[in-house]
Every structure is written in structure tokens, then in C-alpha cells.
Amino acid sequence: MQPTLVAPVVPLAPTVQIPGPALGMPAPQVPLWEPVPIYQEDIPALNPKPEPTEPEVKEEPETPAAPPVENILDAVDEMITPTPIVPPWEPVVPLEDEILEPVMETIEVPFTDIEVPVPPQEIMITAVTTAGAASVVSVGATMAAGKIFQQIVKLTKPIIKAALKKLAKVRGKDPGPTWARARLLESRQRRLGKKVIAGGS
Numbered sequence: 749m750q751p752t753l754v755a756p757v758v759p760l761a762p763t764v765q766i767p768g769p770a771l772g773m774p775a776p777q778v779p780l781w782e783p784v785p786i787y788q789e790d791i792p793a794l795n796p797k798p799e800p801t802e803p804e805v806k807e808e809p810e811t812p813a814a815p816p817v818e819n820i821l822d823a824v825d826e827m828i829t830p831t832p833i834v835p836p837w838e839p840v841v842p843l844e845d846e847i848l849e850p851v852m853e854t855i856e857v858p859f860t861d862i863e864v865p866v867p868p869q870e871i872m873i874t875a876v877t878t879a880g881a882a883s884v885v886s887v888g889a890t891m892a893a894g895k896i897f898q899q900i901v902k903l904t905k906p907i908i909k910a911a912l913k914k915l916a917k918v919r920g921k922d923p924g925p926t927w928a929r930a931r932l933l934e935s936r937q938r939r940l941g942k943k944v945i946a947g948g949s
Contacts, residue, residue: 854863866872906927913926 853866853868855866856863867875909927
């Protein structure tokens with residue numbers, strides 16, 4: 749038989765004494781209230797009586813004294829004499845130093861001695877902007893007019909066909925098939941044409 753192993757005995761550490769708290773028990777503090785004195789003068793009245801007011805004395809406007817006759821005659825003369833509406837125009841002649849000669853921009857053609865005049869940059873920008881805006885407006889107007897014309901044709905086609913049929917009946921002629929019948933015949937012809945093409949191929 750094999751001997752059994754027994755672990756040696758290990759002694760435990762001694763207990764540690766923890767001292768109690770050194771603080772005392774809390775005690776409540778009673779709040780202190782300082783009384784505020786209330787005087788009768790500080791309390792507003794519920795229905796205060798209006799204080800008597802002195803009646804207002806309206807002052808009569810003083811009538812202005814009549815102006816003397818001489819002042820009236822001068823005012824009438826000023827009203828009668830016409831005043832020039834447009835001040836006289838004096839032409840302004842520029843000085844010789846202020847007269848500027850027009851400057852023309854030129855571009856030299858490469859590999860040659862030829863100079864081609866070019867308009868100023870402001871004119872080029874204005875021309876390009878105007879041409880671009882005009883092209884956009886014309887293209888948009890053309891597309892809108894085409895769409896509107898197509899819608900008008902779709903709306904007026906049955907009305908025109910009905911009017912022509914009534915006119916043919918009045919004249920005693922064959923009015924022909926109705927619009928729905930014509931569309932049905934067209935769809936049948938298309939279907940037959942597709943079948944023939946498919947069978948021949």
C-alpha cells in the first residue's frame with residue numbers, strides 16, 4: 749500500500765482589533781426665524797380713492813395778426829413770375845489731357861507677323877453671354893412648342909374626325925370607320941405583319 753500524504757498544520761493569524769469611530773452622534777439644529785415688522789403704511793389699499801385733480805384750463809389759440817399789404821403783394825408777384833424748370837445747360841469741353849484715344853487690342857498670329865484686331869474684353873463677355881442666353885431660350889421654346897403641338901394634335905384629332913363624319917353623312921357619303929375602329933384595324937394589321945415576318949424568317 750502506498751503511504752498517504754498529510755499536509756502540515758498551518759496556524760492562522762491572530763485577529764486585529766479595529767477601534768470604533770471617534771465622531772459623536774449628529775445633533776439637529778433648530779432654524780432661527782427673525783420676525784419682519786409689517787407696517788400699515790406698507791400695505792396697499794384694496795379700493796384706492798382717486799386723488800382730486802385740478803381742472804385743465806384750455807388755452808385759446810391766439811389769432812395771428814394780419815400780414816401787411818406789402819408782404820401780400822410781394823408773395824403774389826413771386827407766384828406770378830414763372831421760374832425756369834430746367835436750368836440752362838452749358839456744354840463741358842474736355843481738356844486736351846483728358847481726351848483719351850481709343851485703344852484697340854490686337855493678337856499676333858503665330859509664325860507670322862500679322863496682327864488681328866480683337867474687340868475689348870467687355871464686349872466679348874457681353875456677346876458670349878447674350879448668345880448663350882439666346883440659344884438656351886430658343887432651344888427651350890422649340891421643345892416646349894413641339895410638346896404643346898403634339899398634345900393639341902392628340903386632343904383635336906377625334907374632334908376633327910367626328911366633324912368630318914358628320915359632314916360626310918350630310919352629303920350622303922360613307923363616313924368610314926370610327927376612330928376606335930381605325931385604331932383596332934391598325935393594331936390587327938401590325939400583329940399580322942409581325943406574324944408574317946416571323947413565319948417567313
